[in-house]
Structure formats: C-alpha cells, structure tokens
Amino acid sequence: MQISPIPGLADDINEIRLKTAAIVNEEIIPNEPVLGQGGEDAHKIRERIRARVRREGLWAPHLPKEYGGMGIGFLKHAYMNEVMAFSPFSARLFGVEAPNAGNAKILVKYGSPEQKRDWLEPLVRGEMESCFSMTEPNSSGSDPRSLKTTAVRDGNEWVINGHKWFTSNGRRADFAIVMCRTEDEGGRNDKMTQIIVPMKSEGVNIVRSVPVWGHTHGDHCEIKYENVRVPITNQLGERGTGHKAAQDRLGAGRVFHCMNAVGGMWRAFDLMNRRALSREVFGGKLAEKQFIQGFIAESYMDIQTSRLLTIHTANVIESGGDPRTDISALKVYVPNAYQRVVDRAIQVYGGMGVSGDLPLAGMFTGARTLRIADGADEVHKILIARNVLRVYKEGRTWDFGL
Numbered sequence: 001m002q003i004s005p006i007p008g009l010a011d012d013i014n015e016i017r018l019k020t021a022a023i024v025n026e027e028i029i030p031n032e033p034v035l036g037q038g039g040e041d042a043h044k045i046r047e048r049i050r051a052r053v054r055r056e057g058l059w060a061p062h063l064p065k066e067y068g069g070m071g072i073g074f075l076k077h078a079y080m081n082e083v084m085a086f087s088p089f090s091a092r093l094f095g096v097e098a099p100n101a102g103n104a105k106i107l108v109k110y111g112s113p114e115q116k117r118d119w120l121e122p123l124v125r126g127e128m129e130s131c132f133s134m135t136e137p138n139s140s141g142s143d144p145r146s147l148k149t150t151a152v153r154d155g156n157e158w159v160i161n162g163h164k165w166f167t168s169n170g171r172r173a174d175f176a177i178v179m180c181r182t183e184d185e186g187g188r189n190d191k192m193t194q195i196i197v198p199m200k201s202e203g204v205n206i207v208r209s210v211p212v213w214g215h216t217h218g219d220h221c222e223i224k225y226e227n228v229r230v231p232i233t234n235q236l237g238e239r240g241t242g243h244k245a246a247q248d249r250l251g252a253g254r255v256f257h258c259m260n261a262v263g264g265m266w267r268a269f270d271l272m273n274r275r276a277l278s279r280e281v282f283g284g285k286l287a288e289k290q291f292i293q294g295f296i297a298e299s300y301m302d303i304q305t306s307r308l309l310t311i312h313t314a315n316v317i318e319s320g321g322d323p324r325t326d327i328s329a330l331k332v333y334v335p336n337a338y339q340r341v342v343d344r345a346i347q348v349y350g351g352m353g354v355s356g357d358l359p360l361a362g363m364f365t366g367a368r369t370l371r372i373a374d375g376a377d378e379v380h381k382i383l384i385a386r387n388v389l390r391v392y393k394e395g396r397t398w399d400f401g402l
C-alpha cells in the first residue's frame, strides 16, 4: 500500500495512519498466506505483530487509555481503520476485532467497576474472548422489540431462557452479552436488558455452528439458554437500557465497519489494477480493454463516494451532531459499493479471483454479509426516509449543510 500524509489533516492523524500502514505493509500483507493457514507458524507471527502494535502504541484504538487502549477520538480511529483494513487479517492484530471490540465499548460505558475488572480488563489484555447474543431464529432481528428471550428475577439471580443464533465467536467466547426481555408486561414495548453470561454457566447449550457461506466449521453459534442463572450483578447498566446499549454499540460500529470496507475496497482496487496491467488476453493487456477500464473507473467512483460519506459521518459524530441519518445512509451505500468493487476485481482475475490465493473471495462474502448484519439495507432506507420526512412534516426543511 502506498501511503503519504493527507494535506490538511491533523499531524497526529497522519502519524497514526503512517505507523499503521508500515505494520500492515511490512508485517501483515507479506504473511497473509501463513496467517490464513493458521497453526503454530501463524500463532508465532501473530504474537510478534501484536508485540510491535503494542510497542508502537497502536493497540485497541476504540478504547480509552485507562483500559489499555489508544484513547483517540472517533475521527482518528476511522482514518486508522481505512489503512488497517487493507488486510483482512489486521483487526485481530490491532486488538479491535468484532465482536470483542463492541463488547469492550459497551463494558466501558455501562459496566460497573467489578464488571470492568472481571470482564473488560481481561478482554482487552487478550486473555478472554466474548460474543454478543441478540439475534433469534424465531423472531426478526430487524425488529428487536420482537425478541423472545426472557430474564426473570429470582432472588439475587436472573434466570434466562431463550433461543439465539448467529452469535459470532460463540465457541471461543468466555462470556456472552445476552439481550433479554426483562420487564413482565408482555407487550411489544417491554424493555430489554443486556446481561453478562459466562459461557460455562449451566444451561448454556451450543446447538451448532450455523454454516455461513458454506463454511461448516465457523463460529456463528446457535445457542439455547435453558434456565441459565447468573447473579443480578451481571446486569449491564440500568434495567431496561438494553436497546439503548445496542444502539450505542451498533451506531459507532457501523462507521468503523464502513471505514474498514473502504480499506478493503482500496485493496481490491489495487489488486485489480495490478492484474489489468500484467495479464495478457487476446494479444493485449487487460488494461487496454474498455470493459476493464470501465471496472476501474466505476470502482474508483464507488470508493471515493463511500470514503467521503464515511468521513463526513465520522466528522458529524466527532462534532457532536446527530449522525443517525448519515449512519443509515453509509450503512446502505458502503457495503453495496464494497460488494460491487470486489465483484469487479474478482471478474478481472477470472478463476483466480474466487480462489483462496487472493483475499477477494472472503472480502466478497464479507461485503454481502454486511448488507444484512447491523441492520439490513431496507431497514436503513426506511429510517433515512422517516427522518427526512419527519422534518418536512414539522414544516421545516432538511438541513442541507450548506
């Protein structure tokens, strides 16, 4: 990856970008084939890279310094993600992989001092893993008020019963943050609470790993919580704040995922151009064919548009504005653009594009998945229109930012 300081951007942001890029270029990209295989060699390389990341002060950009993170603001983190995501292996090596990163942020915001000591600190040190267990097979994830899992208070314990699936990282996790219905009115507007559940608790039964994109050994788990008892002190934040906590988690996460997607798009674009200039077909380079030039031009436009939208949203958040409409806009636009760009890069490579010799196939399925996870396209489009129309119904005009 070729990188230089962006003129006009604060020096410290440029410094973080350049230091991050050096690690990605020197340590991660050359080792991608080994990292992709796993095993002992990959483990050693991961440990070496993590040590350098920590030494250079780039560990856990999403967390405050007091919890072992970088203590940088939203915008710096967004810019860092773009560079980091040039390799799909980076997030874990910089201590910012999902779902641990989102769980850590929720623990920082809602956790009691004891919860921070017992769950957050080991998580940040890399001594624990976690998962986030919200989506259910028998209710719509797009409509979280329909969730059925309950937690009922019994003395000093919560008793949890429910059926979840797509709980990513479920088998590796030491604890889950489980979204539960805790009020007992029985209506749609009942409030939810997030509760920390150690995965070793009696009654946490992993049914299976749900195969995703044909991977039968993944870690997206279907889990039954059957009379699981945890102390009342495992409740995160005030009773009934589960939805708010989920929004806090997902809102910021969407911006970071989209900046990751921009980084992924640059990588696909880079690969596409290199191949176009080196592959001969029918007596000429691919780069000379107008179909391929169209792929390059359209991809460039997709990336720049996504990048501007994402940075704009990060700026709105950083300056304390209301980012909800922009978050929904980028959550629809960027994964679709990511999917288009990677699709073109795959096409340029032909068969090799879908092989395991390149990161493109994994990026493609990741981009497609992003259009569902964290809120499906349709749900976010509805939110955009609702927010805009509400302003006009109130007799005002949408703030064009002019």
Ligand SMILES: Cc1cc2nc3c(=O)[nH]c(=O)nc-3n(C[C@H](O)[C@H](O)[C@H](O)COP(=O)(O)OP(=O)(O)OC[C@H]3O[C@@H](n4cnc5c(N)ncnc54)[C@H](O)[C@@H]3O)c2cc1C
Residues within 6 Å of the ligand: 099, 131, 132, 133, 134, 135, 136, 139, 140, 141, 142, 143, 165, 166, 167, 168, 169, 212, 220, 369, 372, 373, 374, 375, 376, 377, 378, 379, 382
């Ligand atoms: C790989 C992967 C990892 C995941 N990891 C996690 C995790 O770690 N923890 C977790 O809790 N969840 C996780 N999820 C679940 C994810 O968040 C949900 O799949 C998502 O919220 C959608 O919910 P659903 O699958 O129940 O789809 P549904 O809510 O049933 O929606 C299905 C489709 O209906 C359409 N739709 C919905 N509402 C409307 C509407 N109002 N108007 C028009 N169309 C509509 C959309 O096209 C949508 O895609 C993961 C999912 C995947 C694929």
